[in-house]
Amino acid sequence: DQQVKQNSPSLSVQEGRISILNCDYTNSMFDYFLWYKKYPAEGPTFLISISSIKDKNEDGRFTVFLNKSAKHLSLHIVPSQPGDSAVYFCAAISRRGKLVFGKGTKLTVNP
Amino acid sequence: NAGVMQNPRHLVRRRGQEARLRCSPMKGHSHVYWYRQLPEEGLKFMVYLQKENIIDESGMPKERFSAEFPKEGPSILRIQQVVRGDSAAYFCASSPEWAGTSQETQYFGPGTRLLVL
Numbered sequence: 742d743q744q745v746k747q748n749s750p751s752l753s754v755q756e757g758r759i760s761i762l763n764c765d766y767t768n769s770m771f772d773y774f775l776w777y778k779k780y781p782a783e784g785p786t787f788l789i790s791i792s793s794i795k796d797k798n799e800d801g802r803f804t805v806f807l808n809k810s811a812k813h814l815s816l817h818i819v820p821s822q823p824g825d826s827a828v829y830f831c832a833a834i835s836r837r838g839k840l841v842f843g844k845g846t847k848l849t850v851n852p
Numbered sequence: 853n854a855g856v857m858q859n860p861r862h863l864v865r866r867r868g869q870e871a872r873l874r875c876s877p878m879k880g881h882s883h884v885y886w887y888r889q890l891p892e893e894g895l896k897f898m899v900y901l902q903k904e905n906i907i908d909e910s911g912m913p914k915e916r917f918s919a920e921f922p923k924e925g926p927s928i929l930r931i932q933q934v935v936r937g938d939s940a941a942y943f944c945a946s947s948p949e950w951a952g953t954s955q956e957t958q959y960f961g962p963g964t965r966l967l968v969l
Contacts, residue, residue: 745894775957784856784943784960785895830894839908840885840945840958842894 744768745833747843755851760818762846764831767812771833771841776805776816779828779845788829789816821850854879856946856961857926864967865934873929873964877946884927885958886919889941901927934968941965 746765754760766774772793777785791798791805791814798805804817818825831843857876865871877884882903887895897911901921912919916934921927931938942965945958 747894777960782962784858784945784962786960787957790957839897839900839911840887840895841897842887844892844894 743843744771745831745841745843747831747846749846750844751847751849753849753851754821756823757820760816760821760825760848760850762816762818762829762831762848764814764816764843765812766814766833768833768835768841769812771835773834774805774807774814775832775834775840776803777830777832777842778825779830785830818848821848823850823852826850856881856944856959858942858944858961858964860964861962862965862967864969866969867935868933871931871934871938871966871968873931873942873944873966874926875929875944875946875961876926877944878959881946881948881959883947883949884921885945885947886927886929887943887945889943889963891940895943898929931966934966936968939966939968 744767775790776788778788779785789800789803789805791807796807807814826849828845828847830845832840859874884901886898889895899912899919900908904923916932918930941963943963944961947958
């Protein structure tokens with residue numbers, strides 16, 4: 742049973758445009774959500790997070806939105822750059838700091 | 853400040869052999885987490901350790917897998933009598949405190965890619 746779902750395995754956008762990556766979750770006990778970026782042959786790198794008491798968190802070009810009633814969050818990257826091409830994992834914190842990951846979305850930003 | 857270090861980066865084993873994966877957390881971090889990523893999948897939690905203690909091993913297979921984080925030295929994930937299904941990338945992460953309450957993020961190492969022939 743997948744508690745964190747990323748339904749789009751891949752996304753392709755043009756440089757300068759907005760990238761929107763989506764994530765759904767089923768466990769209402771999650772209270773903290775994170776996005777990780779992963780390049781091939783490297784470990785995931787923390788990108789941005791959001792607490793369940795907020796609905797938006799912004800850090801430079803990256804903004805995460807949380808809709809608790811819909812159990813949905815999204816990561817917006819604007820403007821997208823070729824260096825943003827990577828696999829993006831949505832994750833949620835459960836008890837004891839156990840991260841629950843989605844399967845990831847591969848983002849390709851075309852020059 | 854060096855990041856989380858894992859070695860080896862690549863490990864090839866034949867069925868029935870043992871695999872030992874090492875993880876050195878970031879300096880000052882006393883919490884270590886191990887995750888496994890199967891092909892085309894997300895990372896799956898295996899075990900959470902503090903120095904000399906296993907806190908949560910609910911994601912660890914009951915047989916052949918064990919983990920430790922001794923007082924001195926790296927954390928070790930040990931897989932005995934490996935099978936082809938153990939082929940995966942194994943990631944270690946560390947945090948200075950329990951990530952669940954302090955909201956400290958977990959910092960990941962580059963992973964060990966295990967291939968079982």
